[in-house]
Amino acid sequence: MGQKITIEPVTRVEGHGKVTIHIDNDGKVNQTRLHIVEFRGFERFVQGRPYWEAPVLVQRLCGICPVSHHLAAAKALDVIVGAGTGQGLTPTGEKMRRLMHYGQIFQSHSLHFFHLASPDLLFGIDSNPLTRNIIGVALANKDLAVQGVMMRKFGQEIIEATAGKKIHGTGAIPGGINKHLSAGDKEKFLNGKDPMNIDNMISWAQDALEFFKDYHTKNKAIIDQFIDFPSSYLSLVRKDGALDLYHGVLRAVDTDGKIILHDVDYQNYLKYIDEEVRSWSYMKFPYLKEMGKSAGWYTVGPLARMNTAEFIDTPLAQKEFELFKSYNNGKPSNKPMHMHWARLIEILHSAEKMKELLNDNDLLEGELVTKGTKKNEGIGLIEAPRGTLFHHYKINDSDQITMCNLIVSTTNNNQPMNEAVNQVAVREMNDQKEISEGMMNAVEVAIRAYDPCLSCATHALGQMPLEITLVDHKNKIIDKKRNR
Amino acid sequence: MKKILVYGYGNPGRQDDGLGVLLAEKIGDWAKKNNYARIHTDTNYQLNIEDAYELNNYNAVIFADASVEEIDTFLFEPLKPDFKTNFSMHSVSPAFILGLCQEMYKDFPDTFLLHIKGFEWEFMEEISEKAVKNLDLALEFLTAFLESLLKKNS
Numbered sequence: 001m002g003q004k005i006t007i008e009p010v011t012r013v014e015g016h017g018k019v020t021i022h023i024d025n026d027g028k029v030n031q032t033r034l035h036i037v038e039f040r041g042f043e044r045f046v047q048g049r050p051y052w053e054a055p056v057l058v059q060r061l062c063g064i065c066p067v068s069h070h071l072a073a074a075k076a077l078d079v080i081v082g083a084g085t086g087q088g089l090t091p092t093g094e095k096m097r098r099l100m101h102y103g104q105i106f107q108s109h110s111l112h113f114f115h116l117a118s119p120d121l122l123f124g125i126d127s128n129p130l131t132r133n134i135i136g137v138a139l140a141n142k143d144l145a146v147q148g149v150m151m152r153k154f155g156q157e158i159i160e161a162t163a164g165k166k167i168h169g170t171g172a173i174p175g176g177i178n179k180h181l182s183a184g185d186k187e188k189f190l191n192g193k194d195p196m197n198i199d200n201m202i203s204w205a206q207d208a209l210e211f212f213k214d215y216h217t218k219n220k221a222i223i224d225q226f227i228d229f230p231s232s233y234l235s236l237v238r239k240d241g242a243l244d245l246y247h248g249v250l251r252a253v254d255t256d257g258k259i260i261l262h263d264v265d266y267q268n269y270l271k272y273i274d275e276e277v278r279s280w281s282y283m284k285f286p287y288l289k290e291m292g293k294s295a296g297w298y299t300v301g302p303l304a305r306m307n308t309a310e311f312i313d314t315p316l317a318q319k320e321f322e323l324f325k326s327y328n329n330g331k332p333s334n335k336p337m338h339m340h341w342a343r344l345i346e347i348l349h350s351a352e353k354m355k356e357l358l359n360d361n362d363l364l365e366g367e368l369v370t371k372g373t374k375k376n377e378g379i380g381l382i383e384a385p386r387g388t389l390f391h392h393y394k395i396n397d398s399d400q401i402t403m404c405n406l407i408v409s410t411t412n413n414n415q416p417m418n419e420a421v422n423q424v425a426v427r428e429m430n431d432q433k434e435i436s437e438g439m440m441n442a443v444e445v446a447i448r449a450y451d452p453c454l455s456c457a458t459h460a461l462g463q464m465p466l467e468i469t470l471v472d473h474k475n476k477i478i479d480k481k482r483n484r
Numbered sequence: 485m486k487k488i489l490v491y492g493y494g495n496p497g498r499q500d501d502g503l504g505v506l507l508a509e510k511i512g513d514w515a516k517k518n519n520y521a522r523i524h525t526d527t528n529y530q531l532n533i534e535d536a537y538e539l540n541n542y543n544a545v546i547f548a549d550a551s552v553e554e555i556d557t558f559l560f561e562p563l564k565p566d567f568k569t570n571f572s573m574h575s576v577s578p579a580f581i582l583g584l585c586q587e588m589y590k591d592f593p594d595t596f597l598l599h600i601k602g603f604e605w606e607f608m609e610e611i612s613e614k615a616v617k618n619l620d621l622a623l624e625f626l627t628a629f630l631e632s633l634l635k636k637n638s
Contacts, residue, residue, distance in 0.1 A: 045607045060497025060607055066529070115533055134533055135567050135580070138587035146588055153534035166528050167496065167505065 019421055019443055027431045032422040034414075034447065035281055043404040051077055051395045052174055054404075058391070059168050064453045067104040067159055067169070068384035068409075071097055072391040074172035075247075075380030080395060082372025083175035085267055086247040092366035093176030098246050099357045100162035100171060101382065102350040105245055106201070107155025108385035109302070109347045112451045113208060114148020117340050121215050125222070125445050126437065144211070147204045151347075154189075154201050158354065161185040176369035183364060190358050198355045202316065205348040209320060212344050227336045227420045227446055230255035232288070232297070233304035234412070236383050237263065241310030243321075243349065245383040251308045252288060252298055257332050261288060266381045269390060275407065285414050286407055297415035300387025301450060302342035307332035314356070317349035336420050336449045343451075384409050386451050410452040420446040486543040486637045488630065489593075490525045491535070494550050500602025500615040504548035507600065510623055511630070523630060531576055536584040544594045544633060546626065547578040550615075551599035558622040560629070563595040598622060 022031040046057055055073040059066035074097070079085050089097070115134045122140055138145035156166070161181060163169025171177055189198055216223045232255065236248035250269065252261035261272060275284035276293050287296030298304070306325075312318040324333070324341060333342075357363060380391045387409035394403040424446045428439045492508030494501040505527040515523035526538070531547070539545055551559070565586045566579030576584075578597050585592045600622045604612040611619065 042607065057497075060495060064529075111532065133580075135583050135587055138584060142588065145584070149533050149537055149584075149588065152532065153537055156534060 019447075021425050021429060021443075023429070029422075029426045029429050032418070032425045033280060034418050034421050043406060046401050046404045048400050050399050051080060051393065051401050052399075054393060054401065055172050055174070056168055056170055065104070065108060065384055065386070066167075067100060067163065068382060068389050069391070070163065070169060071101055071172055071246075072380045072382045072384070072389045073393075074174060075382060076378040076391045076393050077174035078176075078370075078380070079267070079378030080375050080393065081174040082374055083370040084372070085265070088370050088372070089176055090367040090370055091362040092180065092368055093370065094246075095357055095360055095362050096162055096177040096179070096181065097172055099181070099354060099363065100159055101246050102353045102357070103155045103158025103162065105155075105385050106347055106350040106354065107152045107159070108451075109343045109350070110148055110151035110155060112385075113212075113340065113343060113347070114144065114151070116448055116451075117343075118144060118148070118211075120441075120445055120448070121212075121219075121222075121340075125442055126439075128437075147207070150195055151201060151204060154196060157196075158189065161189070173369065175371050176367075178368065180365060180368070181358075181363040186358055186364065189354070198351065198358060202348065202351045202355065205344070205351045206316065209344045209348060212341060213323075216341070223337045223341075224335055226442075227423050227449070228334055229419050229423055230334055231299045231416055231419070232260060232291075233307040233332055234261065234288075234298040234300055235305045235308045235388055236266070236381060237305075237309050238313075239263070243305055243309040243312045243317075243346075245305075245346070245350070247382075250381070250388075253308050253332060255332060255334055257307070257330075260291070266390075267379050269379060269381070269392075273407075275411075281414070283411055283414050284407075286412050287415075298412070299336075299416040300409055300412040301339060301385075302346050302387075303333060303336065303339040304387060305383060306338075306342040306345065312345075312349055314349050314352035316352055317345055320345045320348060336416070336446065339449045339451075386410060386453055387412050408453070410450075413450050413452065417447055417450050417452065420449065486522060487541065488523050488544045488546070488633060489538070489542040490523065490546045490548065490626070490630075491531075491538075492525070492527045492548040493530055495529050496609055497607060499604040499606050499608050499610060500612055501550050501605055502609070502611060503550040503600040503602050503615055503619055504598075506611060507548045507598070507619060507622060507626070510619075511626065514623075514627055515630075520630070520634060522634065531578060531581055533576065533581075533584060535581045536588055539581060539585040539593055539595070540589045540591070542593045543637070544596075546596045546598055546630075548598040548600065548622075548626075549578075550602035552602065553599060555599060555601050557601055557618045558625065559599040560622075560625065561597055561599075563597045565592060598626060 018035040020033045021029055024030045046054060049057060054077060055070050058069040058073045083089060118137055119133050122137060134145055160166050163171035171179060191197055194200055232252055234252040236244060237251045238244035238248045249263040250261055250266045251259060251263050254260050264272060272289055273286055274289050275286045277284055287293050288298060312321045324345060377394045382389050389409050390407035392405040393401055396402050421443055424442050428442050490508050490511045492504035494504045496502030496505050508525045508527050512525040563579055563582055565583035567583045582592050582595050601618050602615045
């Protein structure tokens with residue numbers, strides 16, 4: 001009997017994702033789909049609002065990466081107020097935003113590694129899910145858990161110092177920033193009491209990398225063979241090819257590293273990128289127009305950035321980048337579990353960048369805002385923790401937003417996440433009559449590598465159960481399990 | 485000096501999801517007006533692992549959040565560490581935070597959870613009329629509770 005197995009929602013993945021695995025009459029997986037309910041209503045919600053409200057309004061989209069939306073919207077509005085497309089801001093304006101962004105990357109990646117990835121690495125993919133979390137990590141390796149908590153806290157404090165507050169920060173405004181860094185905050189972040197200072201954060205970032213590399217040496221099967229499939233990769237890179245998480249030109253490479261999108265100005269992204277709608281998913285599937293719908297999909301995020309960049313402009317991260325590239329013979333890594341490695345290199349890079357910026361006096365003084373000739377359209381891209389984030393706005397003569405288009409990082413990773421789930425499902429679930437916890441988690445581990453954010457800003461108590469539904473070929477539910 | 489934290493969390497940009505944040509802000513104003521220096525407040529979109537560190541600095545903590553559960557107006561209950569909570573990727577439950585605090589620091593404060601019943605969750609900053617009534621009731625209860633705590637620990 002053919003049957004459909006549904007895992008809903010995916011635990012430890014924000015929002016309500018659902019995995020459906022169709023098994024045919026012979027017990028073989030014949031189709032796998034990751035369904036994500038993407039909330040598109042926001043693009044309509046902002047229509048009619050004054051454009052300068054957008055950087056604050058967009059933070060309502062998501063309680064997970066509000067800073068990324070805040071900055072991407074501000075970058076789009078820089079174009080509208082005539083402040084240029086990335087290079088036009090004052091030194092203070094750009095550097096304050098960069099510090100905010102590196103704080104966001106640092107805390108978000110730290111959360112993912114210590115809270116989500118390290119439990120899988122420490123305890124194994126098929127271990128008890130009730131202990132496979134950061135409390136389990138604290139029991140097994142207290143130092144690692146404490147480091148994760150304090151690194152998150154450090155990043156959050158950087159955000160608060162630059163954005164103004166934790167909720168609905170107002171730091172980035174069209175054309176710049178609305179405040180300097182205080183001398184007190186600079187001193188606190190540079191020379192605060194251990195462990196809360198930037199040198200210690202750099203040291204912990206290195207420790208985390210060593211932890212991962214040690215694990216990798218002992219567990220090559222999981223990191224190198226758990227998932228492996230060809231993909232193209234897309235990200236911003238600096239004009240000279242360096243990794244740049246805040247600004248750059250759009251570059252895509254194919255699975256062998258050949259450049260297939262040649263460092264284009266993202267103001268023209270619609271010339272190069274389109275989104276496909278598929279009947280079974282609310283979330284669109286972006287692709288490179290030149291390669292077509294079926295071959296043009298790409299991966300974004302930390303792994304993509306390691307695969308598109310030629311070098312990193314901070315010394316410690318560059319050393320780790322060289323190791324990463326060397327391990328992959330100078331070619332792109334097509335192994336999604338290497339995303340964890342890439343994420344750790346970016347944690348180190350962000351810490352080094354924060355130190356560089358904290359020592360820059362432009363943060364303490366100087367002009368905050370640039371203005372120029374107003375335009376009625378602007379596009380802002382940023383490398384958010386989970387990958388390239390697109391914000392596109394048009395305004396009318398009354399300064400009201402008339403059009404908003406967002407392509408969020410998780411949408412960019414829609415097809416690769418489906419590819420990853422399918423590969424794991426075929427391997428783990430063919431000829432299996434029962435779905436074990438370990439097998440279910442293998443699917444989730446594949447998805448978690450991408451750190452998807454499923455636009456779930458509302459989190460009121462009483463939500464987020466785990467529900468598993470088994471449906472036969474006649475769509476009759478034959479089993480349903482709920483795990484709270 | 486013993487310190488008390490009222491921690492409201494939720495997204496004020498999603499109507500009643502901001503109930504916890506609004507309650508914490510009102511408690512902050514009330515504490516300031518009454519010179520209750522031992523009462524501190526904090527707010528955030530959602531709880532996360534770094535909050536375990538914050539908890540360690542207080543003797544009593546009250547978490548406040550909006551609720552979709554079947555309760556009348558609000559519910560106030562003591563909280564115990566929960567190691568078994570099935571949590572989502574980017575936010576965690578108050579009980580989980582308490583559990584993490586216990587594991588990291590071998591201690592945790594007296595902790596309570598105040599659920600306030602909400603009704604509307606759209607992209608608006610305005611709390612619904614029905615939820616405002618629940619907020620007022622919760623506020624009245626919590627101010628009385630905090631005053632009793634202050635007296636008890638004075």
